[in-house]
Amino acid sequence: MKPESLIVFLPLIVCIVSTGLAVLVPKFSTMLRISIVNAFIVFASSLVLAFLVAVHGRLSCFGNQLFLDHLSALHLVLVTLIFLVGSVYGLWYYSSSEQNDLKSARASRRYGGLWNGFLLLLILVLYANNLGFLWVMVEATTLVSALLILTHQSAASIEAMWKYLLICSVGIAFAFAGTLLVSIAQSASPAASQSHLLWTSLADNAGFLDPNIMLVAFIFVLVGYGTKAGIAPMHTWLPDAHSQTPTPVSAVFSGVMLNCALYAIIRFLPLCEASSGFVGKGRKLMLALGLVSMVIGAIFIPTQKNLKRFFAYCSIEHIGIMCIGIGSGGIGAVAAMLHTIGHALSKSAGFCATGILAKAFGTLDASEISGALKRSPVGGFLFFASILLLCGAAPGLLFFSEFLTCYSLFENEHYSALGLFLITALIIFFGMLWRGIEVTFGSPSPKSIAVALPWFVIVTLCSLVVFAGFGIFVSKPFYHFVVDAGKIIEHGMIITSMRFQ
Amino acid sequence: MTTNPINTLIVLSVIITLFMLTTSRILVLVRSAAILGVLLGLFPFFIHHGAFSIHTIVLSSLGIIVKGVVIPMLLFRAIRSATNFRETRPHVGFSLSIVCGILITLISFGIGSKIPPSLFLPSETMISLSICITMCGLFLIMARSTALAQVIGYLVLENGIFTFGVSLPTTQSLLVELGILLDLLVGVFVMGIVIHQIHREFDSISTDALEALRE
Numbered sequence: 001m002k003p004e005s006l007i008v009f010l011p012l013i014v015c016i017v018s019t020g021l022a023v024l025v026p027k028f029s030t031m032l033r034i035s036i037v038n039a040f041i042v043f044a045s046s047l048v049l050a051f052l053v054a055v056h057g058r059l060s061c062f063g064n065q066l067f068l069d070h071l072s073a074l075h076l077v078l079v080t081l082i083f084l085v086g087s088v089y090g091l092w093y094y095s096s097s098e099q100n101d102l103k104s105a106r107a108s109r110r111y112g113g114l115w116n117g118f119l120l121l122l123i124l125v126l127y128a129n130n131l132g133f134l135w136v137m138v139e140a141t142t143l144v145s146a147l148l149i150l151t152h153q154s155a156a157s158i159e160a161m162w163k164y165l166l167i168c169s170v171g172i173a174f175a176f177a178g179t180l181l182v183s184i185a186q187s188a189s190p191a192a193s194q195s196h197l198l199w200t201s202l203a204d205n206a207g208f209l210d211p212n213i214m215l216v217a218f219i220f221v222l223v224g225y226g227t228k229a230g231i232a233p234m235h236t237w238l239p240d241a242h243s244q245t246p247t248p249v250s251a252v253f254s255g256v257m258l259n260c261a262l263y264a265i266i267r268f269l270p271l272c273e274a275s276s277g278f279v280g281k282g283r284k285l286m287l288a289l290g291l292v293s294m295v296i297g298a299i300f301i302p303t304q305k306n307l308k309r310f311f312a313y314c315s316i317e318h319i320g321i322m323c324i325g326i327g328s329g330g331i332g333a334v335a336a337m338l339h340t341i342g343h344a345l346s347k348s349a350g351f352c353a354t355g356i357l358a359k360a361f362g363t364l365d366a367s368e369i370s371g372a373l374k375r376s377p378v379g380g381f382l383f384f385a386s387i388l389l390l391c392g393a394a395p396g397l398l399f400f401s402e403f404l405t406c407y408s409l410f411e412n413e414h415y416s417a418l419g420l421f422l423i424t425a426l427i428i429f430f431g432m433l434w435r436g437i438e439v440t441f442g443s444p445s446p447k448s449i450a451v452a453l454p455w456f457v458i459v460t461l462c463s464l465v466v467f468a469g470f471g472i473f474v475s476k477p478f479y480h481f482v483v484d485a486g487k488i489i490e491h492g493m494i495i496t497s498m499r500f501q
Numbered sequence: 502m503t504t505n506p507i508n509t510l511i512v513l514s515v516i517i518t519l520f521m522l523t524t525s526r527i528l529v530l531v532r533s534a535a536i537l538g539v540l541l542g543l544f545p546f547f548i549h550h551g552a553f554s555i556h557t558i559v560l561s562s563l564g565i566i567v568k569g570v571v572i573p574m575l576l577f578r579a580i581r582s583a584t585n586f587r588e589t590r591p592h593v594g595f596s597l598s599i600v601c602g603i604l605i606t607l608i609s610f611g612i613g614s615k616i617p618p619s620l621f622l623p624s625e626t627m628i629s630l631s632i633c634i635t636m637c638g639l640f641l642i643m644a645r646s647t648a649l650a651q652v653i654g655y656l657v658l659e660n661g662i663f664t665f666g667v668s669l670p671t672t673q674s675l676l677v678e679l680g681i682l683l684d685l686l687v688g689v690f691v692m693g694i695v696i697h698q699i700h701r702e703f704d705s706i707s708t709d710a711l712e713a714l715r716e
Binding site for chain 1: 655684711
């Protein structure tokens, strides 16, 4: 084991320790501070890990059962960053909350254990090299996050949790069948016995896998993990679950949990593609489901009154765009990675802003909210900025990723898909902008109250928006890192001679 | 052929699965699920032709304990907290359910016989059985309105996929399989909690009460 691989364990150990501490500490505010420290250390170490991956390439440890490459490192940094944001925001959100159901020691312990445990499990999803272990971890995240929906107990949250639990469990059972099919396909390949279901070994020997079994396996996986990722038409749990959770949890759900489920799918895609000699059958399926998600978004986004449901449908649309990017092939995979980053940053800022507006206006109903900019300048600004970014306004990351997606669709001659993409994107653009203008400008209702935000929340959320807005100008190494992650989606490994640089 | 214990187990499992589609009593449903879990847990002992590794023994016995004892106990506890013992208003009636169940069985064994033998599978009847049980589980989830019956449907579905895993010649790593069992256990536990919550909030365990969130 290389010495740098030892850092791989740091986030795990910190998470385990802080989950234990959070369960032991009876006071809610102390628990929140532990979560912030945890998220901060884990975020810092994930940056170091990403740097190490950029320098040394793939890191592996624990008998090659855990590994980290560009694709997982990119997701790891995002997951830990959004958890840091969620924890910092939570410190303000819960302290100013009028609902007292988290103040008891029992509720505090439960929330702390679930929140930090959720982070631990998401990190393990990204570390997993064994596809069976990946499945176990994704299922475990479902169970933990289901309990997080019940943070504020009400009839609606129970309903949301039941739907989430049942639909995702059934979906993930299908993903398990897909994983088993991969194991059948692998039994014919060399080195099957000592490296059973290891992704690295599968990717290196993908040419030996039976293409037909791999395609069936990919369909199962796409439907299975796709349910958790919120890809239409398996998305029905998503708006309910997102709208019933406390805002920091919604931000994490939308910003990273969906991405982690999509991450599981894109681990299987190169295996399926490489086994059939890159004819693109698996990619076409992703493209088709991505377009369905865009259509669902175009139908429901303009009509949503509840702001959280509005953002939830927006997540379905954006997961759809990522699928379209990956499905179009070529540079589309890089576009999808850029989109993942941009979406995670702007969507979590959007959810946090919604939480601020909900406190100022006492409701989530968009028809009762107007003049947000006057009542809460920071909240209104963040809300409008995140909507602009999510619409794909230039020069945001999402503008570039959507532009690259269009380019990739055009280059690979998916003209009808490009047409449908542009039409639905246009409908969604106007639908979102209309809602954003309605809520942000105008005169506020007299019932609303001014909300004072502490500096740390303002700094955190504004930096998210700034990076999502101008992140593309950051630096060449960042861009190279994203390109390398895209190559892994495309080919299962980094091929230096690939066309897009 | 008649003495092959695997075929006997397969026939028994199909009969129990079909029986589960006909019963309205939740208690009977839980017991049947437990018996099904034990039956399917016995497969590994016969399928590897007596070549017992410690791996097989540990895993199968754990599977039998979890599915035959622990999960039914969790579900019985959930029933005790809820008073609704009968499925009174299923979305699909019981006689129609059994017709659907027979159709599912026929179709699954039809599909099973179509799978080419080149896929290194030990027995196509096992694949047929796993498809049949999985589909019946899905059917239970859709056709029943009480939360508990839906959880049992989920269990049956999970059992079907387990059967598929058992019929594979390759052995997964012990860690992964233990993880899967643990996930199943925690999953049912969490669902039990929700059943309790649904009962407390809505005063019934029918999921028909859950219809506030929709477009």
